Amino acid sequence: MDDGNAAVSKAESVRKFRVLPAQFTEESGHITPSLKLKRSVVLKDFADEIEAIYAR
Known part of the structure; x- marks a missing residue:
């Protein structure tokens, strides 16, 4: 994950x-x-997991 994030902007x-x-x-x-x-x-199928990622 770190290597992939290093190759793109923060956004x-x-x-x-x-x-x-x-x-x-x-x-x-x-x-x-x-x-x-x-x-x-x-x-x-994964609505709950997706919602948990975007919930604040």
Whole structure:
């Protein structure tokens, strides 16, 4: 994370993150067969975790 943040401006840096207890697989419905993220599914399934990151 530190190496990635060093390569971008402060506005673009990652400040908070969570390690989720699930793997994103095609079987779980989180990715497509071409390994693209299904954002709507992830947003729905992990709404509480996402909200916790942005809550003040």
